[in-house]
Amino acid sequence: LLDEPLSALDKKLREEMQLEFRRIQQELGVTTINVTHDQREALVMSDQIVVMSEGRIQQSDSPEAVYRAPSNRFVANFIGLTAMFKGAVETSDDGGILVRVGDTALKARAQGALGNGTAVDCALRAEQVRILGDAPNGDAGSFENVVTGEVRQRIFEGDRMVYEISVPALADAVLFAFDHDPLHHAEHRPRSQVRLGWNARDFFAFPSDQS
Structure with missing residues (x-):
């Protein structure tokens, strides 16, 4: 022991x-x-x-x-640096669920049986969030969920930059994103606008009444 x-x-x-x-x-x-x-x-x-x-x-x-x-x-x-925020199941099927968070519908991975209208807690880890390029379409096509947010703060940790980003369309939920190559990527300063992308398989939804 x-x-x-x-x-x-x-x-x-x-x-x-x-x-x-x-x-x-x-x-x-x-x-x-x-x-x-x-x-x-x-x-x-x-x-x-x-x-x-x-x-x-x-x-x-x-x-x-x-x-x-x-x-x-x-x-x-x-486990990990995780953003947690509230939502509700809009639709569900064998392929996954659609969760309404604020003004936005997001594709998610259900942890357990979740019927339409179920209140859920959503979890998204920082390493699964990508800061997309500045081009109109950028690499957004690679991701099932894309939102725009404002950088609240950035923290340099040597081997990576950690961004804290507020997303108005998600009822001002705060997401985190890592940049593991900050010396070669664009630097996003506080109050700048960035687009974020992630996939449904990395976006967990749990029943809000789960113990």
Whole structure:
């Protein structure tokens, strides 16, 4: 049992030790339980992740499944930098759902059975949002959902730029977007207008009354 063994280390050393712990554990073949509040640490070091809240298991699955197919809004919001906002199901079929958020209908991926009119909590991770080019059509055709927003702030993290963007058409919901190549891409300053695109498979919708 490891109870947050790396929490006192600085970021660089902590990330190096995550890989070293993983290597040693695999070499020894010893079952290990690692308790951590660091989502990256859990994803890097684990074969199986158990996400808990208030003493209850929210999801127990592989790191890939927990990240790519969260079982509820708590897990979706807990793992990664995620924008959460309210909506309602407009239409639903076997191919997915259409969610009304503010003045806009968006294609989404339903997590569970969702009938027309169901109130939902929507989850969208920053790495799934793309800032589109300035051309009239740009690369918008590559995405099922496209909206326009205003940059509220940008944060330079060295290897990436993080944008916080308000979208009036989504009832002023705030989305996040990463630019992993800020030295070669256009820089978007606060109060500038940008277009954002993402696909339905990356846009989760959960029942709002889900525990």
